[in-house]
Amino acid sequence: MDTFHSLSRKASFISLLLSLHLLCAIHSAAFNVETVTFNKGFSHLFGEGNTIRSADDKTVQLHLNQYTGSGFKSSDLYNYGFFSAKIKLPAEYTAGIVVAFYMTNGDVFQKTHDELDFEFLGNIRGKRWRFQTNMYGNGSTSRGREERYYLWFDPSKEFHRYSILWTTNIILFYIDDVPIREIVRNDAMGADFPSKPMGLYATIWDASDWATSGGKYKVNYKYAPFVAQFTDLALHGCPADPLQEVVNSDCAAREDGQLASDDYASITPKQRNAMKRFRGKYMYYSYCYDTIRYPVPPSECVVDLAIRQRFKDTGRLKFDEKHHRHFKKRGEVMNTRNNRNQENV
Numbered sequence: 001m002d003t004f005h006s007l008s009r010k011a012s013f014i015s016l017l018l019s020l021h022l023l024c025a026i027h028s029a030a031f032n033v034e035t036v037t038f039n040k041g042f043s044h045l046f047g048e049g050n051t052i053r054s055a056d057d058k059t060v061q062l063h064l065n066q067y068t069g070s071g072f073k074s075s076d077l078y079n080y081g082f083f084s085a086k087i088k089l090p091a092e093y094t095a096g097i098v099v100a101f102y103m104t105n106g107d108v109f110q111k112t113h114d115e116l117d118f119e120f121l122g123n124i125r126g127k128r129w130r131f132q133t134n135m136y137g138n139g140s141t142s143r144g145r146e147e148r149y150y151l152w153f154d155p156s157k158e159f160h161r162y163s164i165l166w167t168t169n170i171i172l173f174y175i176d177d178v179p180i181r182e183i184v185r186n187d188a189m190g191a192d193f194p195s196k197p198m199g200l201y202a203t204i205w206d207a208s209d210w211a212t213s214g215g216k217y218k219v220n221y222k223y224a225p226f227v228a229q230f231t232d233l234a235l236h237g238c239p240a241d242p243l244q245e246v247v248n249s250d251c252a253a254r255e256d257g258q259l260a261s262d263d264y265a266s267i268t269p270k271q272r273n274a275m276k277r278f279r280g281k282y283m284y285y286s287y288c289y290d291t292i293r294y295p296v297p298p299s300e301c302v303v304d305l306a307i308r309q310r311f312k313d314t315g316r317l318k319f320d321e322k323h324h325r326h327f328k329k330r331g332e333v334m335n336t337r338n339n340r341n342q343e344n345v
């Protein structure tokens with residue numbers, strides 16, 4: 001037993017050393033992604049006056065000021081596909097701000113909606129942005145499947161590509177070409193796996209009441225406007241009419257072929273290693289390790305023993321490492337608009 005533990009400690013130390021190196025090596029390579037102009041693929045959602053498009057219509061700035069946030073959405077809904085944008089987040093003091101990049105069909109299916117999210121949570125000066133991913137299927141909002149992470153870079157310095165691959169069997173969240181989360185469909189999930197047409201959305205908004213340390217730090221409009229930039233948007237999927245359940249079959253065949261050949265459609269062993277390392281090092285919450293909420297992890301969870309060691313039985317991070325201490329002191333609350341039951345963590 002002891003030998004096993006010291007071996008595994010050694011192994012995790014070595015993998016820690018390797019992880020930074022690997023993440024850097026890997027994320028320098030970029031996907032080859034066909035992009036679309038705003039006018040071709042998108043329309044305004046809210047705060048139109050706070051949406052500023054570049055002359056070539058490939059870049060959109062979403063502003064948040066004391067009057068309103070802003071947002072846009074894809075003009076069509078899609079049944080499966082690859083959805084992506086390069087995003088640069090606001091710098092400086094960003095407490096209380098949320099930038100979201102997500103897919104949903106909530107306005108069509110109010111009670112049975114599907115959703116896949118990236119949500120970036122602003123922070124006080126000097127503290128890192130954090131982000132979370134989530135999935136809902138067929139209105140399963142009581143089963144939050146959220147994970148929360150730190151980034152391995154400063155997202156306000158440069159553009160990075162954030163992508164969602166959504167097929168009939170797999171969901172992959174990517175940052176640049178590092179897959180950070182994979183959900184493989186299984187029968188036990190039933191309709192919890194999103195399967196109705198969804199649109200792609202991007203928003204910036206004031207979430208002062210929960211985004212940073214459970215609402216302790218509000219948006220400070222002295223630093224307004226807060227600007228999130230989106231560029232090189234990709235919408236690879238077949239437009240679908242949500243009420244007809246018919247997908248243009250020519251398009252579907254073409255997209256299937258395209259998805260099969262694109263470099264984001266399958267993960268190389270190297271990428272799988274990078275995913276494992278990202279999750280081992282930067283993930284600080286996952287519902288799959290939260291035994292208070294889920295005494296038995298939901299069926300899609302693939303429990304990684306090395307990751308489980310980092311969490312207490314409660315699924316909360318162990319704070320026994322020196323560099324984690326200040327997070328504990330801050331009493332961080334990782335709350336989301338969909339997950340208020342986490343409020344008193």
Ligand SMILES: *[C@@H]1O[C@H](CO)[C@@H](O)[C@H](O)[C@H]1NC(C)=O
Nearest residue numbers: 111112137138139190191192
């Ligand atoms: C989705 O949810 C609705 C309402 O709860 C239910 O009637 C329906 O059967 C579900 N769909 C599937 C495919 O399970």
